[in-house]
Amino acid sequence: MKINLKNGIDKLLFGMKQKDVVALYGKPTKEYKDEDENLILVYNDLKMRLTFYKDEEFKLGYIVGSSLDLDLSGSKIIGKKIADVKKDLAKKSITKFTQEEFDTFENYFNEENWIIFQTEFDEVVKFEIGAIINQKDEFDWKFGKK
Numbered sequence: 001m002k003i004n005l006k007n008g009i010d011k012l013l014f015g016m017k018q019k020d021v022v023a024l025y026g027k028p029t030k031e032y033k034d035e036d037e038n039l040i041l042v043y044n045d046l047k048m049r050l051t052f053y054k055d056e057e058f059k060l061g062y063i064v065g066s067s068l069d070l071d072l073s074g075s076k077i078i079g080k081k082i083a084d085v086k087k088d089l090a091k092k093s094i095t096k097f098t099q100e101e102f103d104t105f106e107n108y109f110n111e112e113n114w115i116i117f118q119t120e121f122d123e124v125v126k127f128e129i130g131a132i133i134n135q136k137d138e139f140d141w142k143f144g145k146k
Helices: 018-025 082-090
Strands: 030-033 039-043 048-053 059-065 098-102 105-110 115-120 123-130
Touching: 018 039, 082 105, 082 115, 082 123
Parallel strands: none
Antiparallel strands: 030 039, 039 048, 048 059, 059 123, 098 105, 105 115, 115 123
């Protein structure tokens, strides 16, 4: 599944509604609301959790994945050393990361592309990507754009 920076993952595009996602991937394994009343769809087979923001008419705004098939710029990232992932990203001029540590986990956040690599023992175990907020402080929805 190809990660499309600033757009989504695979066929998922930020701004899709639940019906659009279900049309592509079928019924989710699990569906629930979080503490902010956002809609969460979980696809166990895809190893992805999708968040649809309540305040944005339940548009897809955030994706968390841990599938071994996640591919960024032609390279699988889950299970890969974070140093190697960062080296690959540097070739695409993605070099600025904010690092947070908690217990055995570390998060590497790149705000420009709104991506997070979560690592444990220096290996990427989870990837997160969110919709970009534009200069007008609004979400830059990709779905439905030409």
